[in-house]
Amino acid sequence: MSYQREKILAAAVELYLQDGLDGFSMRKLAKQVGVTAPALYRHYAGKEAVLADVMREAHRAFMSYLYRAIEAPTPRERFQGAGERYLDFALEHPRWHAILYFAPEQLGMVELPAHIEAMSSARHQFWIDRVRECMDAGILEDGDPTQTALTLWAHAHGLLQLYRQGHLQIGESEFRALFEESGVRLICGIATDAFAHELAERYVDAPTATEA
Amino acid sequence: MSYQREKILAAAVELYLQDGLDGFSMRKLAKQVGVTAPALYRHYAGKEAVLADVMREAHRAFMSYLYRAIEAPTPRERFQGAGERYLDFALEHPRWHAILYFAPEQLGMVELPAHIEAMSSARHQFWIDRVRECMDAGILEDGDPTQTALTLWAHAHGLLQLYRQGHLQIGESEFRALFEESGVRLICGIATDAFAHELAERYVDAPTATEA
DNA sequence: ATTTGTCACTAAACACTGTTACGCCCTCGT
DNA sequence: ACGAGGGCGTAACAGTGTTTAGTGACAAAT
Numbered sequence: 001m002s003y004q005r006e007k008i009l010a011a012a013v014e015l016y017l018q019d020g021l022d023g024f025s026m027r028k029l030a031k032q033v034g035v036t037a038p039a040l041y042r043h044y045a046g047k048e049a050v051l052a053d054v055m056r057e058a059h060r061a062f063m064s065y066l067y068r069a070i071e072a073p074t075p076r077e078r079f080q081g082a083g084e085r086y087l088d089f090a091l092e093h094p095r096w097h098a099i100l101y102f103a104p105e106q107l108g109m110v111e112l113p114a115h116i117e118a119m120s121s122a123r124h125q126f127w128i129d130r131v132r133e134c135m136d137a138g139i140l141e142d143g144d145p146t147q148t149a150l151t152l153w154a155h156a157h158g159l160l161q162l163y164r165q166g167h168l169q170i171g172e173s174e175f176r177a178l179f180e181e182s183g184v185r186l187i188c189g190i191a192t193d194a195f196a197h198e199l200a201e202r203y204v205d206a207p208t209a210t211e212a
Numbered sequence: 213m214s215y216q217r218e219k220i221l222a223a224a225v226e227l228y229l230q231d232g233l234d235g236f237s238m239r240k241l242a243k244q245v246g247v248t249a250p251a252l253y254r255h256y257a258g259k260e261a262v263l264a265d266v267m268r269e270a271h272r273a274f275m276s277y278l279y280r281a282i283e284a285p286t287p288r289e290r291f292q293g294a295g296e297r298y299l300d301f302a303l304e305h306p307r308w309h310a311i312l313y314f315a316p317e318q319l320g321m322v323e324l325p326a327h328i329e330a331m332s333s334a335r336h337q338f339w340i341d342r343v344r345e346c347m348d349a350g351i352l353e354d355g356d357p358t359q360t361a362l363t364l365w366a367h368a369h370g371l372l373q374l375y376r377q378g379h380l381q382i383g384e385s386e387f388r389a390l391f392e393e394s395g396v397r398l399i400c401g402i403a404t405d406a407f408a409h410e411l412a413e414r415y416v417d418a419p420t421a422t423e424a
Numbered sequence: 425a426t427t428t429g430t431c432a433c434t435a436a437a438c439a440c441t442g443t444t445a446c447g448c449c450c451t452c453g454t
Numbered sequence: 455a456c457g458a459g460g461g462c463g464t465a466a467c468a469g470t471g472t473t474t475a476g477t478g479a480c481a482a483a484t
Binding site: 020022101102103104105106108111112120124138139140141143147148150151152153154155156157158159161162164165166167168178181182184185186187188189190191192194195196199200 | 232234313314315316317318320323324332336350351352353355359360362363364365366367368369370371373374376377378379380390393394396397398399400401402403404406407408411412
Binding site: 027038 | 440441442443444445
């Protein structure tokens with residue numbers, strides 16, 4: 001990893017955080033580094049390679065947020081803390097959060113690079129671990145932690161996506177409250193007991209939220 | 213609404229569905245219509261205006277899917293049917309589903325046009341109505357239907373987003389099953405009874421999923 | 425019947441974009 | 455001292471959204 005490549009990456013991160021994905025161009029990046037655009041191609045194969053590295057930095061930043069939560073003493077606090085760190089990261093660094101979930105084609109790729117896929121899987125695994133230890137602690141209903149974690153992930157990700165794109169016409173503090181309330185709803189379930197019982201009979205593998 | 217404008221819109225829809233947002237250019241569109249690019253500007257203010265109309269068509273197509281579900285006789289069937297139509301639309305017409313949730317900046321806008329916001333709100337209202345009548349029918353726990361609908365919407369949207377972007381490494385049929393199972397988990401809740409009780413005490417407004 | 429005016433269109437251009445080919449220069453190893 | 459190679463700049467290509475200026479046709483008005 002040459003010195004110049006690191007310099008380019010640092011400038012790319014700064015440029016992306018400042019101007020977003022649409023405002024990110026190789027010529028702007030070159031100007032910020034202090035060279036002409038073609039010079040960048042000595043160190044990076046193309047724009048997509050630069051953005052892949054920026055994505056990697058975003059993953060790292062995100063991970064550093066999440067891993068702060070595992071210092072808490074109990075599974076429940078780790079679980080809740082991770083949720084809070086997730087929300088903090090997304091709201092404090094919206095551009096970094098956004099790049100984590102850009103479709104490959106938006107970045108000019110056909111598929112995400114392997115090392116990005118790996119970090120994405122690691123993140124997923126983090127949630128699975130949080131869910132599993134909560135199941136072991138008797139806080140979450142037993143079941144496949146992978147699936148339960150996915151349900152949680154999808155819900156949190158979906159809420160953030162809707163907020164970030166303006167589909168929810170509310171401010172940040174209201175959204176924080178809404179995020180928490182919606183999470184509670186997801187954890188407690190939204191069905192009446194009668195309906196939950198009926199569903200539990202039909203989907204035997206599903207967590208029941210019942211038992212008398 | 214002139215004849216030529218309709219012709220341009222039809223070509224734009226075709227071009228978008230074929231080549232996606234990245235492959236969509238004013239020059240390609242002009243070629244498909246049979247004119248040169250600047251001619252388009254007599255009928256549309258710019259690319260963003262064309263895309264806004266394409267978005268409107270996508271909303272209409274989506275609505276036509278959703279509204280098929282309200283023919284069912286019971287609230288529960290309408291609710292479940294709407295969920296199925298939602299999934300059908302997203303999987304059968306991924307490009308049309310995608311444009312519904314593109315960020316304004318991706319389309320070169322600062323904010324979504326008012327008529328798009330309106331259709332988005334109408335869609336949200338559709339879900340609120342489904343939730344409300346399920347609450348009235350005693351299938352879903354009483355509460356603010358707006359909030360419960362949002363929880364459901366976020367979950368479904370998040371799952372689809374994750375699937376569409378390849379974060380879930382599975383095929384379509386597996387995803388359909390996963391989508392349904394995750395929905396059941398959301399409706400029944402993922403917490404144990406003890407934890408759900410505790411949460412319900414702290415968040416008095418939240419649905420309880422308890423009561424003996 | 426001639427003029428006027430409006431409307432849709434084309435050609436050319438501007439300011440961008442990502443990327444490549446070519447040539448220059450400087451440094452490093454021999 | 456001298457070749458080799460790496461880093462860089464210039465110019466260029468193909469593409470983008472958009473604007474300006476000019477052309478032609480056709481309808482309305484005098």
